[in-house]
Amino acid sequence: MAQSVKPISSPVPDAWYPTLAVLMLAIGLVITASFFIYEATSSRKSRSLAKELTTGAVASVFLGFGSLFLLLSSGVYV
Template identity: 85%
Template sequence: MAPKPVTSPVPEAWYPTLAVLMIAVGLIITASFFIYEATTSRKNRSLATELTRGAVASVFLGFGSLFLLLASGVYV
């Protein structure tokens, strides 16, 4: 029985689009995080809100960077 080749679950043609989209969303969420930090007083800040925004921005920027590398031919 011949082994089945490993393929990406996402078509390669989508890599540039996904990279731009995910990095843009990640930067927007990062901007909202900084705006939240600058406009909210220290006693009214919520740790859960900060962690959630930071984690979501990190996930989007991480996957956006991954797709950017894949789109440019660096297979990681």
């Protein structure tokens, strides 16, 4: 039974953590900035709830995974 057990390993190589952190955080911040620009420049009547939710969800996913990889690259294993 002990021979069939494999150690848990990351699907992403450890060397990619800093690159993925910077890339995903940068993309998340750009999408967040575009969300704020959209909110500031559009009138109340012309706003789209679907666009706001989609943009917010995509930015949240990128910022969440970027934060995860930032923690992993600094040695905090979550």
